[in-house]
Amino acid sequence: MTTERPAPPLTGGEREMLRTFLDFHRATLAMKCDGLSDEDLRRASSPPSTLSLLGLVRHMAEVERTWFRRVINAEDLPLRWSAEGDFQAAYDASSSTRAEAFEAWQAEVEQSRKIEEAAESLDVTGYQARWGEDVSLRLVMLHMIHEYARHNGHADFLREAIDGVTGA
Numbered sequence: 001m002t003t004e005r006p007a008p009p010l011t012g013g014e015r016e017m018l019r020t021f022l023d024f025h026r027a028t029l030a031m032k033c034d035g036l037s038d039e040d041l042r043r044a045s046s047p048p049s050t051l052s053l054l055g056l057v058r059h060m061a062e063v064e065r066t067w068f069r070r071v072i073n074a075e076d077l078p079l080r081w082s083a084e085g086d087f088q089a090a091y092d093a094s095s096s097t098r099a100e101a102f103e104a105w106q107a108e109v110e111q112s113r114k115i116e117e118a119a120e121s122l123d124v125t126g127y128q129a130r131w132g133e134d135v136s137l138r139l140v141m142l143h144m145i146h147e148y149a150r151h152n153g154h155a156d157f158l159r160e161a162i163d164g165v166t167g168a
Contacts (some may be wrong), residue, residue, distance in 0.1 A: 025148030054093035
């Protein structure tokens with residue numbers, strides 16, 4: 001399995017750059033998981049932490065769902081892995097599989113892309129209940145890039161601990 005990763009443009013409009021950088025970081029997370037078994041993907045980083053690559057994929061499915069569907073699109077949806085709204089529940093991938101986690105993540109990414117593409121502009125807003133504030137699609141795109149970049153750093157260490165692979 002080899003993930004294709006888009007090259008972000010060096011020049012261009014704001015929306016094109018945000019969209020491509022977000023897709024770059026989405027692909028980076030997928031690349032970190034390429035070629036690993038379910039067991040490898042569930043492997044915890046360094047006990048007592050339970051952080052795993054599969055847990056990161058599940059977490060990012062929740063993050064995509066929350067920011068694009070629940071905040072920008074105002075959909076009344078529960079989290080995928082916690083009826084109580086606990087984002088930490090997604091990290092527990094102890095009984096998860098690549099198929100289950102990636103299907104959920106890819107479905108949420110597809111929905112996120114549709115919502116972003118349908119938005120009139122980056123100035124479209126949605127209500128972020130946790131903050132008690134309206135936020136723009138621009139902020140959501142920037143937050144998502146930040147969220148992926150941060151977790152891709154975690155994924156670097158997780159992957160290296162599994163089989164020594166670095167880079168991407």
